[in-house]
Amino acid sequence: MEGNRSLSSSRTAHLLSKIREVTKSILNDLSNGRSPSIAIDTFWNYCRNPNGSCSCEPDFPKGKEIVTLLRESHVHRLDVLLRVLLIVQQLLQENRHGSKRDIYYMHPSVFRDQSVVDRAINDLCILLGCSRHNLNVVSVGKGLVMGWLRFTEAGAKFDCMNNLNSAQPVPVHVEDVEDILSVAEYILVVEKESVFQRLANDQFCRANRCIVITGRGYPDIPTRRFLRLLIETLHLPAYCLVDCDPYGFDILSTYRFGSMQMAYDAKFMRNPEMNWLGAFPSDFEKYSLPTECLLPLTAEDKRKTEAILLRCYLQREAPDWRFELELMLHRGVKFEIEAFSVHSLSYLSRDYIPSKIHGLHN
Amino acid sequence: MILFYIAPVAGETSTLGEFVGVALGSSSSLCAKKKKNLSGSGMDSVRTIPDLCHRLISFAFQRCRVSDDLCRISVALVGSLLAGSPVVRISISDTGAASCLEEFQDLRVTDEGIFAEKWDGMLAVRTTGHSFLCYLFSHRKREGHHCEVLVLLLMVEYAAGASDEEVHYYNLNLKEGSSNNWLTRLPSITKNGVRFSGTEVCLSVSEKFEVLLGGIKQFVEKMLILNIPNIAFELAVQHENVYKSCYGDAFLPNKSMPSPFSASNVERLKYGLQDYILRRRNDLDNNLGLSLNALEHLRTGMGTICSSKTSGRQNPGLVVDAVIIICEFSDQTSPCPRECGHQTQVLYFKDFSPSSISKSSLSALKSIDWKSYGLTLGNIMDQGGGVSLEWDNLPPHTHIDVIFHCYQAEVNFPPSKQKVLSERSLLKKAAKLALDDMKEKHSGVLLSDRALKIQSHAPALARTLAGLILSSNDMEFQGECLSLLGLLTGVEAEIVEECVKDKINAVIELNDRKPERCKDSVPLLFEDDRLQEMNFEDECEEGDDSYDSLDI
Numbered sequence: 001m002e003g004n005r006s007l008s009s010s011r012t013a014h015l016l017s018k019i020r021e022v023t024k025s026i027l028n029d030l031s032n033g034r035s036p037s038i039a040i041d042t043f044w045n046y047c048r049n050p051n052g053s054c055s056c057e058p059d060f061p062k063g064k065e066i067v068t069l070l071r072e073s074h075v076h077r078l079d080v081l082l083r084v085l086l087i088v089q090q091l092l093q094e095n096r097h098g099s100k101r102d103i104y105y106m107h108p109s110v111f112r113d114q115s116v117v118d119r120a121i122n123d124l125c126i127l128l129g130c131s132r133h134n135l136n137v138v139s140v141g142k143g144l145v146m147g148w149l150r151f152t153e154a155g156a157k158f159d160c161m162n163n164l165n166s167a168q169p170v171p172v173h174v175e176d177v178e179d180i181l182s183v184a185e186y187i188l189v190v191e192k193e194s195v196f197q198r199l200a201n202d203q204f205c206r207a208n209r210c211i212v213i214t215g216r217g218y219p220d221i222p223t224r225r226f227l228r229l230l231i232e233t234l235h236l237p238a239y240c241l242v243d244c245d246p247y248g249f250d251i252l253s254t255y256r257f258g259s260m261q262m263a264y265d266a267k268f269m270r271n272p273e274m275n276w277l278g279a280f281p282s283d284f285e286k287y288s289l290p291t292e293c294l295l296p297l298t299a300e301d302k303r304k305t306e307a308i309l310l311r312c313y314l315q316r317e318a319p320d321w322r323f324e325l326e327l328m329l330h331r332g333v334k335f336e337i338e339a340f341s342v343h344s345l346s347y348l349s350r351d352y353i354p355s356k357i358h359g360l361h362n
Numbered sequence: 363m364i365l366f367y368i369a370p371v372a373g374e375t376s377t378l379g380e381f382v383g384v385a386l387g388s389s390s391s392l393c394a395k396k397k398k399n400l401s402g403s404g405m406d407s408v409r410t411i412p413d414l415c416h417r418l419i420s421f422a423f424q425r426c427r428v429s430d431d432l433c434r435i436s437v438a439l440v441g442s443l444l445a446g447s448p449v450v451r452i453s454i455s456d457t458g459a460a461s462c463l464e465e466f467q468d469l470r471v472t473d474e475g476i477f478a479e480k481w482d483g484m485l486a487v488r489t490t491g492h493s494f495l496c497y498l499f500s501h502r503k504r505e506g507h508h509c510e511v512l513v514l515l516l517m518v519e520y521a522a523g524a525s526d527e528e529v530h531y532y533n534l535n536l537k538e539g540s541s542n543n544w545l546t547r548l549p550s551i552t553k554n555g556v557r558f559s560g561t562e563v564c565l566s567v568s569e570k571f572e573v574l575l576g577g578i579k580q581f582v583e584k585m586l587i588l589n590i591p592n593i594a595f596e597l598a599v600q601h602e603n604v605y606k607s608c609y610g611d612a613f614l615p616n617k618s619m620p621s622p623f624s625a626s627n628v629e630r631l632k633y634g635l636q637d638y639i640l641r642r643r644n645d646l647d648n649n650l651g652l653s654l655n656a657l658e659h660l661r662t663g664m665g666t667i668c669s670s671k672t673s674g675r676q677n678p679g680l681v682v683d684a685v686i687i688i689c690e691f692s693d694q695t696s697p698c699p700r701e702c703g704h705q706t707q708v709l710y711f712k713d714f715s716p717s718s719i720s721k722s723s724l725s726a727l728k729s730i731d732w733k734s735y736g737l738t739l740g741n742i743m744d745q746g747g748g749v750s751l752e753w754d755n756l757p758p759h760t761h762i763d764v765i766f767h768c769y770q771a772e773v774n775f776p777p778s779k780q781k782v783l784s785e786r787s788l789l790k791k792a793a794k795l796a797l798d799d800m801k802e803k804h805s806g807v808l809l810s811d812r813a814l815k816i817q818s819h820a821p822a823l824a825r826t827l828a829g830l831i832l833s834s835n836d837m838e839f840q841g842e843c844l845s846l847l848g849l850l851t852g853v854e855a856e857i858v859e860e861c862v863k864d865k866i867n868a869v870i871e872l873n874d875r876k877p878e879r880c881k882d883s884v885p886l887l888f889e890d891d892r893l894q895e896m897n898f899e900d901e902c903e904e905g906d907d908s909y910d911s912l913d914i
Contacts, residue, residue, distance in 0.1 A: 020839045023830045027846045030865040033872060069866065070873045072812050075819045082826040086833065093835050110822070 008175070011134055012092050018128045019089050026082075035069040038078070041126050043263035048310035061264075067123075077120075083107055084120040091136040099140055118261075126264045132221060133175065143170030143223030144196055147211035148184040149230075153177050164205040167196065170213070174225040180233045185209045186357065187230060189274070191217065191242040191251050195337050195348070202349035211236075218251055221262070224269045227255070231271055239277035239357060244284075245297075245334035246304040249325060252276055257313050276321055277356050279337055281328040287352065293339035297332050305329045408469055409476050411569045412577035418454045418563050419578070420715040421465050423585055425458030425561060426593045427714060433458045433593050437578060441571040441601035448570055455562035461489040463532065463545065470536045470544065481567045483537025489561040490529055490553070528552055571601055583641070584716045587709065587765065589634030591623050627767065628666040628683035635685050635709075635765050636660055643689075661688040661804045665795025668773045669783040679773030680785060684792035686800060687763045688807065704740075706751040709765040719749045722786040723766065727751065730790055735797050735808040737762075766792065801875050806867075813874035817867055824863035828855055 026036040041061035067074045067081065084103060091098055104117045111117050125132055132138075144167040149160040154176040160168050161183075171177050188210050190196050196214040199205070205212060211230065215223040231238055240255055242248030256274040258266030280286075284294070297305070305325060308314070314322040328334065340348045408414050419437060426433035438453040471483055531548035538544040567574075582595045625633075636657065668681040708727065710719040719727075724744060732739045738754040753762065766789055783791070801808045809817070831843040832855055841851050847861045 016836075019830070020834060020836060023827065023834075024839070024843060024846070026827065027831075027843050027862070030862065030869060031846045031848075033865075033869060035869050035873060069816065069823075069869060072815050075816050075823075079819050079822050079826070082823060082830070086826050086829045089830060090833060093833075 015128055015130060016092050019085060038067045039064045040123050046311040046313045080111060080116055080120045081123055085124060088135045097136045097138050099138055131265050131268060138172050139220050139222060141170050141172040141222040142220055143215050145170050145213045146200060147205040148182050148209055149211050150181040151177050152179045165200045165203050170223050170226045172222050174222055174229060177229060182234050183209060184211045184236060187211045187236050187238040189238060189240045189255060190214045191248055199349050202346045204349045218254060228271055238271060238273060239275045241277045241337060243336045244279040244281055246301050246308060249308060275360060280324045281331060289339055290342060293335050293342055294333040297334055411480055411567050412574060415452060415578055416581045417469060419581060422454050422456035424714060426456050427590055429458040434596060436596040438598040439575060447568050449566060449568055450571055450574055451566045453562060453564045457560045460559050461561040466534050474537055480569055483535050485534040486564040487532045487534060488529055490559040587634035587638045588714055589630035628664050631683050631767055632662055632664045632685045635687055635763060639687060639689060639763055659690050661800055661807050663796040663800025665792045665799055667788050667791045667795060669788055670773060678770045680788060681769055681771045682788040682792040683767040684796040685765045686796045689761045704753045704756045706762045706764050708749045708751060711767040713769045723789045724749060726786040726790040730793050734810045736810055736814060805871060810874055813870050816870050820863050820866040823866055824859045827862050828858040
């Protein structure tokens with residue numbers, strides 16, 4: 001703990017120093033009759049090159065955006081960036097934390113939309129070379145965890161093993177998590193809270209030595225960081241269960257490769273060892289689902305699927321995933337995980353998941 | 363700059379004859395040492411008596427302009443009633459170079475119905491010049507002789523005007539259809555060894571006295587905008603029924619804002635227009651004393667551009683001068699609440715004479731990117747000879763005055779720089795130069811819509827930057843920042859904000875003055891063209907940030 005605090009304090013001092021440098025640089029330009037220009041690196045964690053021959057280097061900047069005072073489209077961005085910078089300076093100086101939503105409500109008429117604040121925070125992370133939580137900007141975590149796990153967060157104990165099938169919130173300040181202890185054999189990540197609850201009701205963790213996590217849709221940063229911490233600390237395999245549709249696949253990709261929005265921080269968020277457990281398009285025949293469970297892909301589904309297929313990392317790192325995605329597009333149908341309940345309510349926990357894990361091991 | 367004032371010229375007991383007499387004053391040297399263009403080109407046909415008078419005054423003006431000496435133009439009107447009809451005898455005289463009678467050929471009437479009963483077509487001309495050389499000039503010109511030869515001939519002629527021993531008398535009948543019979547030479551009189559030059563043109567017309575008088579006054583005021591420093595106008599009026607005695611108006615150069623002889627045409631035009639505007643405002647303000655402080659309300663820009671010869675050596679270059687003035691009067695100081703409307707009457711001069719604007723020039727006015735100067739042009743009203751611009755977004759008590767002067771002149775370009783530009787193109791460029799000039803000289807004036815929008819963020823940016831400085835717990839940093847701003851430590855937050863805001867605004871204004879192509883930095887350096895194909899449409903959202911829009 002002490003080590004963490006000391007590191008955090010030193011990082012905070014470093015960030016405050018960088019903020020002052022940014023401010024001085026702007027004033028220096030203005031005093032010399034020049035427009036301030038703030039160079040922000042751009043990151044992309046994939047390019048659209050399905051043949052896999054791309055030279056994508058996701059952890060390196062691909063270019064620079066120059067935000068100046070001279071372009072109408074930039075000035076609002078600069079205004080927002082500086083307002084958020086001022087808030088961050090205050091948070092760091094006072095060692096307080098605030099959520100993105102808190103920041104939004106400090107100037108709602110200027111920010112106009114939460115996404116504007118999000119972009120400014122991302123810009124600041126790139127500019128200052130840090131992760132979002134280093135700015136003392138945190139999310140209200142929405143991830144849930146259950147299973148064979150015990151840990152402390154800032155000294156507070158969380159013992160999931162006391163009640164194996166009871167959901168606990170994923171810790172928000174992941175950097176304060178310590179003393180992780182587990183006897184689990186694997187980590188199961190599920191896309192949806194409904195599936196998480198199904199597994200809880202079916203006492204899945206009592207029958208299987210595992211940790212179950214859900215990000216409840218697209219995973220937030222604490223969920224992804226916590227998952228990565230568990231994988232790195234416990235050296236456990238991780239399996240991901242998502243709907244058989246393009247959105248499920250995209251969520252799976254976010255866990256494994258990181259998101260484009262936070263590409264600058266992907267190296268700290270991605271989980272390269274993540275395995276796709278299901279549901280595959282081919283599971284439809286394999287598990288004898290009736291055609292009534294199938295839904296046609298909408299035009300938007302198709303467009304999104306085609307866009308995902310172009311991502312270079314699929315060909316390079318997960319060609320088998322790409323094959324399944326092509327199959328889904330070819331068939332033009334999708335289905336949800338809950339569709340397996342057509343056999344029985346507990347089919348998912350008692351048959352589907354164990355058989356899939358067994359299949360992966362063999 | 364020329365100041366307008368009204369004063370009796372020769373006392374209340376003076377007679378018209380005296381005025382006419384002094385107009386043919388002495389002149390030391392009339393040799394035209396400069397190559398100046400004598401006559402206007404492409405003039406509109408004369409269709410009314412006021413137009414005829416304007417044209418004759420314009421001729422006198424050109425003769426004065428050619429003369430390098432001080433020159434006076436006198437216009438005398440004697441009004442009376444003959445059998446119930448108004449009759450006005452008009453005398454227009456000048457002490458300029460001698461008349462080239464050919465100039466009157468432009469006034470010859472082909473359609474007798476135009477002037478009907480108002481004028482018999484007769485002009486009585488007295489001049490010191492020798493008309494033979496004028497004809498020689500025109501004939502040689504038609505035959506395509508080189509310009510230098512023609513100018514030499516003119517110089518000889520002007521010299522003859524001063525050194526000639528006689529004053530020549532002519533009667534011109536401009537309604538005479540035959541080209542041979544329109545001119546009658548009358549006996550000359552001797553100059554008795556006195557060295558002078560000048561011309562007097564007399565005619566009698568049947569026209570309302572007030573119409574003529576008002577029109578001539580307005581015309582002379584416009585001519586004065588050209589602000590040729592060696593020319594003074596004099597107007598003498600006598601009417602046996604209306605006025606008990608004669609009176610006169612004098613239009614003289616102003617001592618407080620003199621336009622030096624060395625000033626360029628466009629500089630003179632600038633001073634002339636400023637004076638014209640102030641006179642106009644002053645008149646509307648119940649003739650209150652003209653205040654030089656009023657100049658503070660004028661934002662002036664001028665531009666001049668020229669084109670090389672169109673072809674060969676016979677055509678001189680074309681020059682367009684533009685002056686644009688924005689008057690901003692506060693509610694209290696505005697002397698012209700009625701006048702300061704959102705309309706601009708475009709003043710247009712062609713070869714040193716007021717003229718109607720050409721279609722190509724009108725087209726140029728339409729094509730100017732006014733928006734980049736924060737102006738929104740609404741309608742352009744072409745009212746047959748006069749063009750008005752209607753602005754959509756002028757603030758109250760603001761008025762814009764625009765003047766163009768297009769004239770031929772010898773322009774020497776290095777061969778590599780020779781470029782032939784149309785009048786339309788020249789006018790557009792001259793207007794842009796004038797607008798840029800005003801922008802350069804006057805902070806915060808004519809900012810583009812874009813710059814104004816950017817500036818609207820300046821207070822917020824300044825407040826945030828002041829916050830970043832003053833809320834920092836690093837005192838050394840605060841001191842460094844305040845030092846960069848030229849402020850002392852301990853200064854109030856409002857002062858820091860104001861200082862930062864001023865600097866931001868200065869940067870924005872500076873950038874707005876740069877040419878369009880230089881304004882913006884490259885927004886994305888080292889750009890990977892593959893990135894252009896990317897979008898966030900298929901991008902995921904970040905957990906609890908599900909309200910994030912994906913447009914970033």
